[in-house]
Amino acid sequence: MKTIDKIYAASLEVKKSKFHSFLIPFSSFEETLNDLKKRHPKANHFVTAFRYLNKENQIVEGSSDDGEPRGSSGRPTLKVLQGHNLINVGIITIRYFGGILLGVGGLVRAYSDVANLVISKADLIDYSPVFEYSFEVDYNKTREVEYFIKKNEIFVVDRKFSGEGIEYILRDSIEKINLIKEIL
Numbered sequence: 001m002k003t004i005d006k007i008y009a010a011s012l013e014v015k016k017s018k019f020h021s022f023l024i025p026f027s028s029f030e031e032t033l034n035d036l037k038k039r040h041p042k043a044n045h046f047v048t049a050f051r052y053l054n055k056e057n058q059i060v061e062g063s064s065d066d067g068e069p070r071g072s073s074g075r076p077t078l079k080v081l082q083g084h085n086l087i088n089v090g091i092i093t094i095r096y097f098g099g100i101l102l103g104v105g106g107l108v109r110a111y112s113d114v115a116n117l118v119i120s121k122a123d124l125i126d127y128s129p130v131f132e133y134s135f136e137v138d139y140n141k142t143r144e145v146e147y148f149i150k151k152n153e154i155f156v157v158d159r160k161f162s163g164e165g166i167e168y169i170l171r172d173s174i175e176k177i178n179l180i181k182e183i184l
Contacts, residue, residue, distance in 0.1 A: 001087045002124040007032065010118035014110045016098025021091060021114040023122050026052040029090040036092060044097040047111060049077035050090035072107040080115035087127050091115050133177045135184060138165040148183055152176055
């Protein structure tokens with residue numbers, strides 16, 4: 001599976017209708033959708049599709065036609081995400097109607113084409129599952145733990161200080177989590 005770590009954009013014009021597509025990490029999907037709706041108040045449609053892994057490692061998918069004929073836009077966009085085996089991403093496509101009806105087939109092609117176009121512009125990265133791990137160490141071991149975390153570039157979500165020591169909350173690949181478990 002592949003994913004992305006930043007937003008990508010692409011545009012396409014089909015019979016005077018303008019399609020602006022954004023490939024987004026799922027973590028910022030809702031925020032980006034709200035922002036785009038504010039920045040494009042005159043747009044006719046905001047078609048969406050997304051795929052992400054939930055905490056049970058199950059793929060959750062969804063799409064919206066946002067007023068386009070049923071099955072003509074959101075579902076074809078989702079199929080493009082599936083076809084590229086993308087995870088933890090979403091696509092938002094903004095359409096400005098150009099005055100010429102495209103028909104269901106034309107809409108399917110246009111939304112699929114602009115989704116493929118934005119994906120072709122993206123730097124896709126291999127997806128690796130992320131795990132969260134927390135542990136507590138005495139203050140006398142923190143220097144060793146901090147050195148190990150920095151050396152292995154392990155992502156620290158939080159450090160909580162107490163009277164006895166420091167509780168670390170880490171989020172990283174299983175390989176890096178297992179490395180830290182070995183030194184504890």
